[in-house]
Amino acid sequence: MSTDPAAPQAPGRTTGAPGARPAVGRSRAWIAWLFLLPALVLLGALVAYPIAYSVYRSLFDASGGAFVGLANYGEIFTDSGILTALRNNLIWVIVAPSLATALGLLFAVLTERIRWATAFKLIVFMPMAVSMLAAGITFRLVYEQDPERGVANAVWTGVHDTFAESSPWPGAQPREGAGLEPSDGGAFTTKATASAGEVALLPLVGIPPKEAAGAQRAEPAPRAEGGGVAGVVWLDFVRGGGSEHGRVDAGEKGLAGVKVEAVKDGKRIAEATSGPDGVFTLPPSADGAQLRLPASNFAAPYGGVDWLGPTLVTPAIIGSYVWMWAGFAMVLIAAGLAGIPRELLEAARMDGANEWQVFRRVTVPVLAPVLGVVFVTLVINVLKIFDLVYVIAPGATQSDANVLALQLYLSSFGSSADQGVGSAIAVVLLLLVVPVMVVNIRRLRRESQR
Amino acid sequence: MTTVSTPARAPEPTNERPGSGPRRRTAGARVAALTGHWAVRLFLVVIALFWLMPTAGLLGSSVRDRADISTSGWWQIFGFSSSFPWIIDPGRLTLDNYDALLTNAQITDSVVTTVLITVPATVLVVLVAALAGYAFAWLDFPGRDYWFLAVVGLLVVPVQVALVPVAKLFNALGIFETTPGVVLFHTAFGLPFGIFLLRSFFAEIPRELLEAARLDGAGEIRLFTRVVLPLGGPAIASLGIFQFLWVWNDMLVALIFADAANPPITVALQQQVRQFGNNIDVLAPGAFLSMLIPLAVFFAFQKQFVSGVMAGAVK
Numbered sequence: 001m002s003t004d005p006a007a008p009q010a011p012g013r014t015t016g017a018p019g020a021r022p023a024v025g026r027s028r029a030w031i032a033w034l035f036l037l038p039a040l041v042l043l044g045a046l047v048a049y050p051i052a053y054s055v056y057r058s059l060f061d062a063s064g065g066a067f068v069g070l071a072n073y074g075e076i077f078t079d080s081g082i083l084t085a086l087r088n089n090l091i092w093v094i095v096a097p098s099l100a101t102a103l104g105l106l107f108a109v110l111t112e113r114i115r116w117a118t119a120f121k122l123i124v125f126m127p128m129a130v131s132m133l134a135a136g137i138t139f140r141l142v143y144e145q146d147p148e149r150g151v152a153n154a155v156w157t158g159v160h161d162t163f164a165e166s167s168p169w170p171g172a173q174p175r176e177g178a179g180l181e182p183s184d185g186g187a188f189t190t191k192a193t194a195s196a197g198e199v200a201l202l203p204l205v206g207i208p209p210k211e212a213a214g215a216q217r218a219e220p221a222p223r224a225e226g227g228g229v230a231g232v233v234w235l236d237f238v239r240g241g242g243s244e245h246g247r248v249d250a251g252e253k254g255l256a257g258v259k260v261e262a263v264k265d266g267k268r269i270a271e272a273t274s275g276p277d278g279v280f281t282l283p284p285s286a287d288g289a290q291l292r293l294p295a296s297n298f299a300a301p302y303g304g305v306d307w308l309g310p311t312l313v314t315p316a317i318i319g320s321y322v323w324m325w326a327g328f329a330m331v332l333i334a335a336g337l338a339g340i341p342r343e344l345l346e347a348a349r350m351d352g353a354n355e356w357q358v359f360r361r362v363t364v365p366v367l368a369p370v371l372g373v374v375f376v377t378l379v380i381n382v383l384k385i386f387d388l389v390y391v392i393a394p395g396a397t398q399s400d401a402n403v404l405a406l407q408l409y410l411s412s413f414g415s416s417a418d419q420g421v422g423s424a425i426a427v428v429l430l431l432l433v434v435p436v437m438v439v440n441i442r443r444l445r446r447e448s449q450r
Numbered sequence: 451m452t453t454v455s456t457p458a459r460a461p462e463p464t465n466e467r468p469g470s471g472p473r474r475r476t477a478g479a480r481v482a483a484l485t486g487h488w489a490v491r492l493f494l495v496v497i498a499l500f501w502l503m504p505t506a507g508l509l510g511s512s513v514r515d516r517a518d519i520s521t522s523g524w525w526q527i528f529g530f531s532s533s534f535p536w537i538i539d540p541g542r543l544t545l546d547n548y549d550a551l552l553t554n555a556q557i558t559d560s561v562v563t564t565v566l567i568t569v570p571a572t573v574l575v576v577l578v579a580a581l582a583g584y585a586f587a588w589l590d591f592p593g594r595d596y597w598f599l600a601v602v603g604l605l606v607v608p609v610q611v612a613l614v615p616v617a618k619l620f621n622a623l624g625i626f627e628t629t630p631g632v633v634l635f636h637t638a639f640g641l642p643f644g645i646f647l648l649r650s651f652f653a654e655i656p657r658e659l660l661e662a663a664r665l666d667g668a669g670e671i672r673l674f675t676r677v678v679l680p681l682g683g684p685a686i687a688s689l690g691i692f693q694f695l696w697v698w699n700d701m702l703v704a705l706i707f708a709d710a711a712n713p714p715i716t717v718a719l720q721q722q723v724r725q726f727g728n729n730i731d732v733l734a735p736g737a738f739l740s741m742l743i744p745l746a747v748f749f750a751f752q753k754q755f756v757s758g759v760m761a762g763a764v765k
Contacts, residue, residue: 029590029591029592031589031670032585032589032590032591032594033591035581035582035584035585035589035670035674036581036582036585036586036591036597038577038578038581038582039578039579039581039582039601039641039645040582040597042578042634042637042638042641043601043604043638043641043642045619045638046612046616046619046634046635046638046639047604047607047612047638047639047641047642048604049615049619050611050612050614050615050616050619051607051611051612053614053615053618054611054612054614054615057614057615107494107497110490110493110494111494113487114490114491114494119498120494120497120498122749122752123498123501123502124497124498124501126505126745126748127501127504127505128759129695129741129744129745129747129748129755130699130740130741130744130745131698131699131700131701131716131740131741131744132699132701133699133701133716133719133720133737133740134508134699134719134737134738134740134741135504136723137508137719137723137733137734137736137737138504138505138507138508138737139504140723140726140733141504141507141508141511141524141730141734142503142504142507144523148521148522148523149519149521149522149523150523151503151507151523151524151525154523154525320504323501323504328759331756331759331760332759332760335760380606380608383608384608384609384610386610386702387701387702390701390720391701391720391723394726395724405608405610405702408610408613409610409613409702409705409706412613412614413613413617413706419614422613422614423614425610426608426610426611426613426614427611429608429610429611430607430608430611433606433607433608436606437603437605437606437607440602440603440605440606441599441602441603444598444599444602445599
């Protein structure tokens with residue numbers, strides 16, 4: 001990484017400015033034009049002329065034959081698809097540069113005194129060198145829905161299952177005719193009431209035998225100590241058949257971890273969880289209560305977050321952008337940091353400021369110009385964001401992830417192209433960068449007058 | 451941030467000037483700073499791993515069997531044995547995907563196309579921008595400053611603005627959907643930055659050098675090729691690397707202006723993305739392959755790349 005203590009060069013910053021230098025010797029103007037010719041032809045034909053043509057073209061309809069005035073611009077602000085793109089662009093422009101700049105600042109400050117800072121910076125900066133297409137494919141893999149395959153959901157479900165109880169037997173249901181009826185919200189409740197001294201039998205089916213293969217044999221005749229209600233929850237199924245429904249046969253497995261609630265008049269009065277042999281024991285107060293198996297026993301396993309679904313697709317893609325560009329912010333800010341005189345920080349520390357105050361009151365204000373340059377650069381970059389969205393958003397949610405540059409491409413070259421609208425979007429994009437253009441030119445002129 | 455420094459540690463030249471101000475710190479503050487330091491290191495390690503993970507996942511996926519990819523995640527390559535679960539099990543890796551990719555003419559042809567676009571577009575930008583940069587820095591012609599300001603104004607023009615008009619223009623010229631068309635487009639859009647960068651650098655060349663060469667009877671062409679170009683080396687390297695990466699990694703321009711039957715690697719892979727899911731055995735190694743050259747360039751020329759990025763801020 002650069003150890004140049006100078007702050008990042010803003011355009012025109014360290015250089016001689018126009019007008020400052022007389023030309024060398026006696027060169028004639030036509031030689032100068034000869035040197036300039038290739039550049040001026042290319043810039044004129046492929047950059048400057050297209051700007052004029054886009055403005056002109058945006059005033060005509062799809063075929064290009066009929067003058068429609070500003071109707072194409074009206075369409076940008078009325079077409080629901082383009083409005084989504086506008087809204088998403090707004091989110092992009094606010095969130096992505098702020099996040100990347102903030103992370104860049106954080107990393108730059110934290111690595112300042114780390115010996116392996118160069119290695120760290122290389123790792124974070126590296127994604128900037130790869131194409132947005134490659135980054136897009138990379139993140140398609142990260143965001144895969146199946147927690148078995150996509151690392152984002154693998155981590156997310158891992159965290160989720162650590163804090164939330166997962167259901168022991170997803171998809172299980174009671175054996176039909178065994179007296180368990182569906183009650184509200186996916187739970188099952190016995191028709192009959194349980195009584196102390198009798199064994200409550202709660203047979204379940206619908207569990208693939210291999211899931212229960214490791215389970216203990218179900219206990220056919222559990223007994224409750226102290227006059228409570230005892231029962232057994234088991235998989236009422238033996239491979240190959242031959243078992244009697246509703247009875248604990250040899251070879252049938254007990255289902256552990258099933259929650260059983262005792263309910264009287266709709267109120268839960270006790271609950272128990274089945275052991276490895278499927279046995280549960282409720283206190284004597286459960287005598288005469290109905291037994292309920294709450295829905296949490298059977299809920300499908302948590303499948304993670306739908307990263308590329310309609311609501312999260314834009315934040316997810318912004319995440320991949322920040323992965324690519326936080327390194328850019330970090331490197332520029334680190335160069336700026338290196339330029340801060342140490343004495344300034346030491347003076348603040350000697351005045352009794354703690355590290356946070358030094359950061360907040362000295363580092364950030366001194367860095368403000370660099371942060372500004374980084375932020376503006378990222379804003380311009382984000383305005384043009386195309387590849388990442390085009391590659392990461394699946395077909396189904398592409399319209400939810402739409403941005404102006406993508407809409408421009410679709411409007412101009414898509415199946416139902418309207419180059420009038422496409423050109424209007426191009427002009428809007430251009431107008432959005434005009435302020436930066438003006439600032440650049442002004443800064444340069446200021447330099448030249450110095 | 452702390453100011454703790456041990457004698458064993460070499461002072462970092464840019465960060466720490468030994469003896470720059472007295473250190474008034476109590477032992478307690480030192481300990482607090484150290485623990486903070488320790489936590490900061492841990493945090494940075496976590497962040498670095500986090501940053502590496504997507505690329506590691508791509509690489510991991512690319513060396514797995516097609517059947518494995520469709521059933522489980524890339525992290526299943528770990529688990530060498532029960533006592534070394536964090537070591538990669540070489541038995542679970544295969545280079546078959548790369549084998550298939552390198553015998554896939556569509557992919558290998560697209561890499562060739564990428565090279566055929568990138569190299570000329572890089573050389574041309576350097577050449578044309580150097581000519582113009584020299585003229586702006588050292589030659590005299592009417593309106594020089596205004597022309598230069600106009601070029602600077604074009605720095606931030608988004609390529610999107612030019613797509614439709616240039617497509618029409620290229621159509622008329624008969625170079626739409628051809629490699630020369632893509633090269634010209636990239637050259638034109640690389641010029642504002644190139645001219646800006648090289649002009650700044652050329653302007654720093656000592657006047658005496660140029661005047662001495664002129665006294666020796668060198669003409670403008672000789673001056674340019676013998677004095678300005680050699681002295682402009684570092685800036686030319688920055689520009690070249692920047693432009694090389696930019697063009698190599700481009701997808702949008704190629705999507706529109708390249709020959710659809712013979713596209714560069716980005717477009718070839720993009721066509722595959724539409725069936726994302728059952729072709730990861732092509733996409734993952736393909737994407738990784740497309741990253742190799744940019745990463746190699748990046749690691750080889752970090753310094754020039756960084757200075758290019760710095761100069762290019764607000765592009």
